[in-house]
Amino acid sequence: MLVLGLSSGLPFFLVGNTFGYWLRDEGTSLTAIGFLSWVGIAYSLKFLWAPVMDRVDLPLFSRLGHRRGWIMFSQILVGLAFIAMGGIGTKAGLGWLGAFALVAAFASSTQDVVIDAWRIESAESGEEQGLLASAYQFAYRVALLMADSVILIIAAGVGWRLSYGIYGALMAVGIAATLFASEPALADALIKEKEREAPLWTPRGFFDAVVGPFIAFFRTHGWLALLMLAAISLYRLPDFVMGPMANPFYHDIGLSKETVGAVRGSIGLIATFAGIAAGGFCALKFGYMRALIIGGLLQAAAIAAYASLAFVSASVPVFALVMAGDNFGISFAGVALVAYMSSLTSLGYTATQYALLSSTYAWMGKILKGFSGAVVESLSASHGLVHAYGIFFIACGLTGVPAVILFAALGHWHKRTRSNPVAA
Numbered sequence: 347m348l349v350l351g352l353s354s355g356l357p358f359f360l361v362g363n364t365f366g367y368w369l370r371d372e373g374t375s376l377t378a379i380g381f382l383s384w385v386g387i388a389y390s391l392k393f394l395w396a397p398v399m400d401r402v403d404l405p406l407f408s409r410l411g412h413r414r415g416w417i418m419f420s421q422i423l424v425g426l427a428f429i430a431m432g433g434i435g436t437k438a439g440l441g442w443l444g445a446f447a448l449v450a451a452f453a454s455s456t457q458d459v460v461i462d463a464w465r466i467e468s469a470e471s472g473e474e475q476g477l478l479a480s481a482y483q484f485a486y487r488v489a490l491l492m493a494d495s496v497i498l499i500i501a502a503g504v505g506w507r508l509s510y511g512i513y514g515a516l517m518a519v520g521i522a523a524t525l526f527a528s529e530p531a532l533a534d535a536l537i538k539e540k541e542r543e544a545p546l547w548t549p550r551g552f553f554d555a556v557v558g559p560f561i562a563f564f565r566t567h568g569w570l571a572l573l574m575l576a577a578i579s580l581y582r583l584p585d586f587v588m589g590p591m592a593n594p595f596y597h598d599i600g601l602s603k604e605t606v607g608a609v610r611g612s613i614g615l616i617a618t619f620a621g622i623a624a625g626g627f628c629a630l631k632f633g634y635m636r637a638l639i640i641g642g643l644l645q646a647a648a649i650a651a652y653a654s655l656a657f658v659s660a661s662v663p664v665f666a667l668v669m670a671g672d673n674f675g676i677s678f679a680g681v682a683l684v685a686y687m688s689s690l691t692s693l694g695y696t697a698t699q700y701a702l703l704s705s706t707y708a709w710m711g712k713i714l715k716g717f718s719g720a721v722v723e724s725l726s727a728s729h730g731l732v733h734a735y736g737i738f739f740i741a742c743g744l745t746g747v748p749a750v751i752l753f754a755a756l757g758h759w760h761k762r763t764r765s766n767p768v769a770a
Contacts, residue, residue: 353520355489380719411529428514495610586711621677635757641679648675650743656736
């Protein structure tokens with residue numbers, strides 16, 4: 347789970363925040379960077395092709411098993427896309443670079459769908475599910491730091507193109523983990539039984555694969571499913587919306603790539619581990635809802651704190667403090683959300699249902715973040731560029747408040763139904 351989590355997290359920033367840093371280094375406008383961040387919308391649409399992953403064995407890779415075959419295929423495609431991005435660079439034009447970034451995003455989101463299903467189906471109990479979620483988040487966050495900090499140090503030495511080629515080759519680590527992983531036997535048998543009874547190409551099979559997961563989800567949770575989806579969709583909004591502007595902000599306030607990479611890889615790494623541990627402990631000790639509420643508040647405050655770099659001081663100590671708070675809060679919130687969403691899935695529909703949930707938490711942020719560069723440039727006309735960043739980060743932090751309120755309402759409803767089951 348640790349190595350597969352690493353493979354899952356490695357591509358995320360390479361088609362997002364780090365991609366924006368590369369483009370800004372090459373003189374690309376903030377507006378163009380913001381719009382190119384829309385390649386990440388692939389992560390929000392993965393529920394559309396997740397039913398195929400739940401029902402169809404991939405030709406040429408099926409000998410590895412249902413889940414592992416799809417994981418292997420997506421890992422190879424991600425690696426090749428990054429190598430291609432490094433090969434052509436920005437001189438080939440933003441269109442070609444964006445096209446390969448889009449391929450990497452689609453392949454990476456596919457990998458996420460199947461690894462999430464593998465993680466959920468491999469757990470034999472609720473406690474083991476929580477531990478696997480923590481292990482996944484631990485490795486995922488390490489991968490994010492590798493793709494968001496270590497790569498800056500590498501790029502400062504050998505350039506962006508070779509750096510992307512190196513990271514494409516690093517996907518071989520995930521491929522090795524896939525080879526050594528074991529296929530979830532119970533889920534694999536259930537999937538094969540469903541395919542025998544009603545193949546995907548038949549009307550009944552197509553309906554069960556595409557519509558069945560959603561019917562099962564809403565049948566299980568009733569009208570509360572709508573409230574759950576609304577809360578999930580808003581929960582990571584602060585992190586997603588500010589994401590494309592983080593690295594350009596560091597660039598524009600004069601922080602070097604080496605400084606950013608060193609802080610992220612030291613204090614940021616420690617804070618990430620602490621946030622994962624705290625989030626996992628809180629979810630197991632106090633329940634999902636309390637963990638989600640605490641995580642939401644920490645996340646919102648951490649994002650808004652970036653404004654201090656614009657209004658107070660852009661010194662390295664202040665940057666280190668802000669980075670530590672951000673990594674702790676985001677990691678805490680990430681573990682709480684993954685554990686909660688994992689608990690809502692049903693065996694046999696794991697990939698599709700979890701893809702629906704994880705797409706839900708990403709889709710709004712992925713769309714809105716495309717306008718982030720335009721917003722900052724618009725504010726800069728009246729407030730100056732650096733102060734415009736500060737106002738933008740405060741606004742991003744405030745976008746996290748509605749999700750906290752919704753999860754508090756969900757927690758209150760669940761507590762009420764447990765204390766009054768007859769009325770429920």
